[in-house]
Every structure is written in structure tokens, then in C-alpha cells.
Amino acid sequence: MPKMSDVARLAGVSTATVSRVLRNPDAVKTGTKEKVLEAIHQLNYQPNMLARHFRRTETKTILVLVPNIINTVFAEIVGGIEEQASKNGYRVLLRNTARKLEREYGSIEHLKQRQVDGMIMLSPQLDEATLNEISSQFPIVLATANLETPKIPFVSIDNVSSSYKATEHLIRLGHKKVGHITGPMDSLLSRHRNEGYRKALGDYGLDIDEQLVRRGHFSYESGFEQMMDMLGQNHVPTAVFAPSDEMAIGIINAAKEHQLRIPEDLAVVGFDNIRFASMFNPSLTTIAQPLFKMGQRSMELLLKKLNGESISQTEHLLPDELIIRDSCGARKKGKLLHN
Known part of the structure; x- marks a missing residue:
């Protein structure tokens, strides 16, 4: 017995559209409606009337x-x-x-x-x-x-290009040892932000030092703990890109525990532009998402x-923006960089 998914496949539409034709045909464009009705006729599809009753209840x-x-x-x-x-x-x-x-x-x-x-x-x-x-x-x-x-x-947003932008900003400020504490790497979003970081280093001819890359999970505690561990080794970064503002704040507080000055000893760029980013001391340079x-x-x-209704594209990427504040040192150096 043919199913609604078979009708949708033959008509080249979603099952939601087939359902819409069955319960509210006037809300569907004529061309689409005709394709669905033709597929129903070809397959001799018999909709479940009880199920249709429940679907009518919004x-x-x-x-x-x-x-x-x-x-x-x-x-x-x-x-x-x-x-x-x-x-x-x-x-x-x-x-x-x-x-x-x-x-x-x-x-x-x-x-x-x-x-x-x-x-x-x-x-x-x-x-x-x-x-x-x-x-x-x-x-x-x-x-x-x-x-x-x-x-x-x-x-x-385009998480690769935005992370590239954040890392590039630190590189253009003169940093060659740029660290990165990632989000959870089972997340494609985290992998994309890590990819942007690595691509920026590669494009500027800088080696990726795996000692300066740690795995985290987007939280303040993650940023703090991973940065404390990183600063406990002999080889430390002069700048860090964090894939969330909460992590960036944790990184800064860990650096302060080690008596480091921000941004003189360690420059930091975060991600998200949460409301607290502008109130924190130092105010946080970050990638702003149009949340x-x-x-x-x-x-x-x-x-x-x-x-x-049909949706012609599935990927909807909105523009992001690099917000330059105090944590990266650009203001103190007079190096407000623009692409």
C-alpha cells in the first residue's frame, strides 16, 4: 500500500506539502497541487481518514x-x-x-x-x-x-570564515603563537571554528602548534581549566582564540591567576558577543552573531x-562581525585593522 512519503517522492515535494494538499488545498500553489494530485492518482493513494482528522487539528x-x-x-x-x-x-x-x-x-x-x-x-x-x-x-x-x-x-553564520577572521586579527596584530581552545569536537560547528583557526595560521605561513590547541566544551569552566593547564607548560601562547565568549572570559581569568596582563601578555578574542562581553574588564573582542x-x-x-510552501534553499547564512574591544590589544597599539 502506497504511503504519503511515496506520493511526496513521486511529486517531488515534501510530505508536509502532500498533507497540506489533502487538508487545505486552497493554501497550496496550483502547480504544486496538480503535481501532488497526479501522484496520488498514479499511486492510487488512499489517505488514512482518521489520521487526516488529527492532522487538521492545529x-x-x-x-x-x-x-x-x-x-x-x-x-x-x-x-x-x-x-x-x-x-x-x-x-x-x-x-x-x-x-x-x-x-x-x-x-x-x-x-x-x-x-x-x-x-x-x-x-x-x-x-x-x-x-x-x-x-x-x-x-x-x-x-x-x-x-x-x-x-x-x-x-x-559561516563558522569557518568568522573563525578565520578572528584568528587573522590576532595574527595581523603580530602574534605568531596563537592558541585555540575548541568546542566539543563531535559538533560540526566546533570543527568548523577549529578549521577557520587552522586555515588562518596556514595562510599566513605559521605552523600549527598542537601544544597550543586544547579541547573544551563552550563553558566558562572549560576555558578556565584548559587555559590553566596550557599556562602550566613551558611553551605558552601570546594570543588565544576562543569559540565562545564564556570560554574567553574563563581564559582571561586563568591568565590573571598566572599574573598575566590582558592584553599586554596575552591577547584574547571570543565568539558570540554576549551582552556581558562589553561589560567585562577588559572588554572582550569577539565575533558578533546576529542572534x-x-x-x-x-x-x-x-x-x-x-x-x-516550498523552500528553495536549505542553507541560510547570516552575516557576522568582528567587534574590536580591549582584550586583543588593538586599541592600545593603535592597530584597529579593517579588511
Whole structure:
């Protein structure tokens, strides 16, 4: 017996579009509707009427999965999601996964049981194959995520080029020993930021000293602990690029424990431009992500999926910006560098 996914495949559309044709055909473009109806006719597809009844019941609620509820990066993105959702009559249900796979799997049940209409996942831990399988059945959008072979709409920045920009800034200030404390390397986002760091060193003819590269996990504690360990060795960096502002603040405090001055003895560049970055002493040079806009764009894309509209591209990269403050030393040296 043919399934809805067979109809979608033959018509060249998503299962969400097939569902939209069945329950609200006037909301679908004529050309798309005709392709779906033709596929239904060819396959002699018989929709389950009970399932159709449940699908007609919209909750006007979407689920947002957040890996760390106290992280201000995710809080700003959620703010953008909520604003866009509210404008369109949707409520937002928030769930903190604490970066645990079982919580992400458990949240999918909300979709299966039709308790929510769609889902936005921030930095998901699920593997790409699983995400693709879920997306083939339910409206899903990803944010602050990168995929190897994007099939699901996602909103992010170019993490390779932004990390290159941050590392290049330190190199152009004269640093040749630039360290890096990574995020968790099972995350493609972390690997991309590490890639940008390594590419900048290579392009400027600098060797990558693995003694100056440590693995962390985006937290203040990670930055502090890894930097304390790095400064305990004989070979130390004169600058460090951190893939999150929380880590950068941990790095600076570890350096202060070793009686190092920032930026005279150690220059630091962070990532995210959290609100506290400008208030910290020294104020933090960082890569600013358009977090609120990322949330808005994510919700815009989810609304398109909920309405059965086609999305021509899956990769939505927004512009980032290098914000130069005191922690890198550019101001003191009079070297505000512009690309």
C-alpha cells in the first residue's frame, strides 16, 4: 500500500506539502497541487481518514529545543523566535535538553502525538541521518547548526570564515603563537571554528602548534581549566582564540591567576558577543552573531513549512562581525585593522 512519503517522492515535494494538499488545498500553489494530485492518482493513494482528522487539528504551538537554557546565546535566539511566532499567532513551548540525546529523542514524541505543529532545534546533538528522517515526516528547522549535506532548512553564520577572521586579527596584530581552545569536537560547528583557526595560521605561513590547541566544551569552566593547564607548560601562547565568549572570559581569568596582563601578555578574542562581553574588564573582542535575527529567520522558515510552501534553499547564512574591544590589544597599539 502506497504511503504519503511515496506520493511526496513521486511529486517531488515534501510530505508536509502532500498533507497540506489533502487538508487545505486552497493554501497550496496550483502547480504544486496538480503535481501532488497526479501522484496520488498514479499511486492510487488512499489517505488514512482518521489520521487526516488529527492532522487538521492545529495546536498553533511550536516546540523549541535549547541545549542550555542559561546560555545567553540561545536566549537571544529564542527571543527572535518568540517575536516572529507571536506575530503569526503561534505560541512557543521551550524545552531544555541539556545536550542530552535522550531528551531530544523524547521531544520528537510531541510531534508524533501532534501536541505541537513544528519544531526548531538549536544546536541539536542528533546525527544528520536521524534529523533527515524526522524532517521527512514533520516540519523542522535548525538554528546555530551546520550540516554536511544540508537537506533540512538551517540558519547559522559561516563558522569557518568568522573563525578565520578572528584568528587573522590576532595574527595581523603580530602574534605568531596563537592558541585555540575548541568546542566539543563531535559538533560540526566546533570543527568548523577549529578549521577557520587552522586555515588562518596556514595562510599566513605559521605552523600549527598542537601544544597550543586544547579541547573544551563552550563553558566558562572549560576555558578556565584548559587555559590553566596550557599556562602550566613551558611553551605558552601570546594570543588565544576562543569559540565562545564564556570560554574567553574563563581564559582571561586563568591568565590573571598566572599574573598575566590582558592584553599586554596575552591577547584574547571570543565568539558570540554576549551582552556581558562589553561589560567585562577588559572588554572582550569577539565575533558578533546576529542572534535575534537568526531566531526570526528560523521561525520564518518554519512558518513556510507549516504552510506547505516550498523552500528553495536549505542553507541560510547570516552575516557576522568582528567587534574590536580591549582584550586583543588593538586599541592600545593603535592597530584597529579593517579588511
